[in-house]
Amino acid sequence: VSGRPLDDLFDALADPTRRRLLERLVHDGPHTATQLAAGSEISRQAIVKHLQALMSVDLVDCDRIGREVRYRATTEPLATVVDWLRGASASWDRRGERLRRRAT
Amino acid sequence: METDVAITRTVELDLAPDELWEMIGDGDRWADWMVDTATLDVTPGATGLVTDGEEDREVRIERVDDGERISFLWWPVGQPDQSSSVDLVIIPAQHGTVLEIVETFPNTATLSAKLATTAWPARVHVLGAVRRMLVAA
Numbered sequence: 001v002s003g004r005p006l007d008d009l010f011d012a013l014a015d016p017t018r019r020r021l022l023e024r025l026v027h028d029g030p031h032t033a034t035q036l037a038a039g040s041e042i043s044r045q046a047i048v049k050h051l052q053a054l055m056s057v058d059l060v061d062c063d064r065i066g067r068e069v070r071y072r073a074t075t076e077p078l079a080t081v082v083d084w085l086r087g088a089s090a091s092w093d094r095r096g097e098r099l100r101r102r103a104t
Numbered sequence: 105m106e107t108d109v110a111i112t113r114t115v116e117l118d119l120a121p122d123e124l125w126e127m128i129g130d131g132d133r134w135a136d137w138m139v140d141t142a143t144l145d146v147t148p149g150a151t152g153l154v155t156d157g158e159e160d161r162e163v164r165i166e167r168v169d170d171g172e173r174i175s176f177l178w179w180p181v182g183q184p185d186q187s188s189s190v191d192l193v194i195i196p197a198q199h200g201t202v203l204e205i206v207e208t209f210p211n212t213a214t215l216s217a218k219l220a221t222t223a224w225p226a227r228v229h230v231l232g233a234v235r236r237m238l239v240a241a
Contacts, residue, residue, distance in 0.1 A: 100115065
């Protein structure tokens, strides 16, 4: 994994509205922007913008069904973060083990 | 509240502190354990090159406390924006010596600090999810 997946992810999630939208899609399943805007103080247009930001880091994907666009949460980016952390972490385990072997 | 994104290891070794220091305070000895090849002097401000697996990395020594600690930045060649900092600290123990290793990721740390004041729950959510996945793995 190149770069710092955490950076992009944190950036996309820095906005509380985006976190609420993502949480809702995770907990309640796919929704249209209109459904997400219903009962919300935020306009449908603003919600679409936030959803696009989440889509840019692959936290959200969408499916077009006729004229309807339904947004859904995806979890792959978190797996990417886990891979990155696991790789960096495993490297130090390997170095520590080499050091132990050298020390004996 | 979460702390900065860092990887920490403590390695207990059956070595005297000065023996361990030879392995981290001499750039040539880095190739014995930390990387595959190393060309650098471990003096403050010095730069060098190491190969780590299939990756070539540039290194800049930031701090040297003789016999006790070194701090350096390293990054994939040509990508200084991907730098992380590493602290190696020698801690004398009752039997042998402990090497404390901390690698921190400055860009993420900076962003995390920003998030800590503006939207810290995001960090908690993401790191919490990551930790759960790591634990489950």
